[in-house]
Amino acid sequence: MDLEKTWEKMGEGSSLPEEWLNTGSVLRKPGSNPLLKLKKNLVINMAWGLLTLLIYVLLIVSFSEFWIRLVLAVMLVFSTWALVSTWMLHRKLEPGICTDCNVLDEMERYHRIILAWCQNQMKVALFFYPIAAATGFVLGGTLGAGQPAAVIMTKPLIQWTLLASILVITPLAWWLGKWMTRLAFGKYLDELKIRIDQLRSEG
Amino acid sequence: MQETEFLTLIRENQGIIYKLVGLYARTEEEKKDFSQEIILQAWKGWPSFRREAKFSTWLYRISLNTLLTMQRKKKLIDYREDLETIPWSSHPDEGNSEDAKRLYKAIRALPETEKAMISLHLDGYANQEVSEIIGISENHVAVKLHRIKSFLKQQLSD
Numbered sequence: 001m002d003l004e005k006t007w008e009k010m011g012e013g014s015s016l017p018e019e020w021l022n023t024g025s026v027l028r029k030p031g032s033n034p035l036l037k038l039k040k041n042l043v044i045n046m047a048w049g050l051l052t053l054l055i056y057v058l059l060i061v062s063f064s065e066f067w068i069r070l071v072l073a074v075m076l077v078f079s080t081w082a083l084v085s086t087w088m089l090h091r092k093l094e095p096g097i098c099t100d101c102n103v104l105d106e107m108e109r110y111h112r113i114i115l116a117w118c119q120n121q122m123k124v125a126l127f128f129y130p131i132a133a134a135t136g137f138v139l140g141g142t143l144g145a146g147q148p149a150a151v152i153m154t155k156p157l158i159q160w161t162l163l164a165s166i167l168v169i170t171p172l173a174w175w176l177g178k179w180m181t182r183l184a185f186g187k188y189l190d191e192l193k194i195r196i197d198q199l200r201s202e203g
Numbered sequence: 204m205q206e207t208e209f210l211t212l213i214r215e216n217q218g219i220i221y222k223l224v225g226l227y228a229r230t231e232e233e234k235k236d237f238s239q240e241i242i243l244q245a246w247k248g249w250p251s252f253r254r255e256a257k258f259s260t261w262l263y264r265i266s267l268n269t270l271l272t273m274q275r276k277k278k279l280i281d282y283r284e285d286l287e288t289i290p291w292s293s294h295p296d297e298g299n300s301e302d303a304k305r306l307y308k309a310i311r312a313l314p315e316t317e318k319a320m321i322s323l324h325l326d327g328y329a330n331q332e333v334s335e336i337i338g339i340s341e342n343h344v345a346v347k348l349h350r351i352k353s354f355l356k357q358q359l360s361d
Contacts, residue, residue, distance in 0.1 A: 001359050003352070006302045007222075009324035016217050020238050021210065021316075031243045032236060034274040097268045099248035099261065105267045105317060183326030188274045195271055198316040199339050 023152025024169075033187060034110065035095040038117055041184075042090040049083035066150040069140060071135045078131055082124050089117060104199045113127045118181040125169070130170040137162055209249050212258045213242060214240055219262055226318050227270045237273060241266045255325075263326075264336050267319045309358040313351060320344065321351045 056076045060069055093113060096108055141152045152158050213220075220241050228234040245265045252261055310318055316337070324334045330348070334341040 001302050001306065003306065004325055004327075004353060006306045010222055010303045012305070016221055016238055020235055021213065021217075021242070029239065029243055032240055032273070033244070034272065035271075037274070066329075096247050097244040097265055097272070099244075099251055099265055099268075101268065102264075102336055102338030103267050103271055103316070107271055110272045135292050186272075191275075192272070195314075198314050199337065203294075 008182050009137055016129050031096075033097070034176050034185070035093060037114060038114060038185075039090060039093050039095050040085055042093070042117075045086050046083060046090065049079060049086060052079050053083065065142070065150070067138065071138055071149075075131060075135050078128050082128055089113075089120065099107060104196065107196050107199075110199065111189060111196060114192075121181050122174065122177045125173045125180075126170065126174055129173035129177075130166050133169045133173075134162060134166055136163055197203060204284050205249070209246060213245065216259050216262050219259060220266055223263075223266045223270060223322060225307070226322065227315070229275075233257075233275070236276075237270060237288050240273065241269045259329075260332070260336075263323065263328075265322075267336065271315060305359055306355070309355050313354070313357070317347065320323065320347055321355070324348050324351075 005047055047098050053076065056072055056079060060072045060076070063072070098109070101109070125164055138153070141158060142149045153162075217322070220238050224234050224237045224241070228237050241262075245262055246263060267289060310321060313321065320333055320337060324330075328336070330341050330344045333348075335342045338343065339347075
């Protein structure tokens with residue numbers, strides 16, 4: 001069999017269905033590019049981040065106790081960090097295909113960007129959620145017991161419970177973050193890595 | 204006017220999309236999604252298209268970049284034996300169709316990046332052009348193509 005001739009004949013007389021070439025529906029579609037999906041996720045993350053910041057500011061204003069304010073301020077700093085890093089990733093993210101790049105460079109670009117997002121989510125999960133849980137614990141305790149945080153936190157039972165909660169929540173949050181990023185892009189990243197390695201391997 | 208010119212060129216070169224999508228898509232739905240995504244990406248990149256380059260080469264690059272960076276929706280299924288869905292299975296020229304089926308099946312069995320290289324090669328691109336589009340050295344292309352062709356010949360002679 002002549003490979004070239006058979007291949008050439010494959011495309012002869014072939015045509016895409018007319019509806020697939022419909023300008024109105026195709027060229028105005030948002031597309032299903034993974035980076036576009038990531039960019040939309042980042043916008044949603046930022047909207048939630050802004051809302052969270054607003055809630056922390058309102059709580060800081062509402063509580064007059066120093067310790068509560070301090071914990072909330074720490075949360076505010078972490079939330080701001082998460083928001084800024086999300087915004088920076090969003091800003092430099094160019095969804096779509098680079099028309100001048102080669103296949104290997106393009107696959108590596110996609111892999112790099114999505115991996116950066118996954119690592120960012122993991123950092124947020126590792127640092128943000130345990131602190132948020134601790135803040136909630138202190139706030140809940142204060143409101144439930146009707147006593148200031150400084151008083152509640154002197155009790156050994158509360159101290160140990162808080163410590164145990166953080167020790168349980170931290171790996172759990174990390175694992176949850178890892179699971180969520182794997183769910184969103186895990187298989188895709190693995191496939192990209194395989195393709196990149198296929199091209200990189202000289203043997 | 205821009206849109207009309209773009210779509211005319213797409214129609215003239217739709218064989219590229221048709222053949223490449225046929226190699227990478229597993230289902231009819233994927234074929235449609237991949238084809239439309241390629242056309243969309245080409246349209247977005249249209250303002251940067253430099254006229255000194257051939258449109259077919261430019262579209263080839265976009266098609267491969269799109270296909271190799273697309274995120275698939277569902278669980279991967281083994282499509283290698285699924286010949287009922289191949290685009291040219293009902294080609295009027297039955298003799299050609301049989302050869303085409305066998306070649307198509309053999310190429311689909313290749314790793315994703317090798318499908319890209321062999322399709323470029325079979326479409327007449329020189330090793331240097333394949334090297335530029337894929338992003339590996341010309342020597343590496345030559346070695347890989349030699350292996351791929353040996354594999355295909357072995358598969359087609361069985």
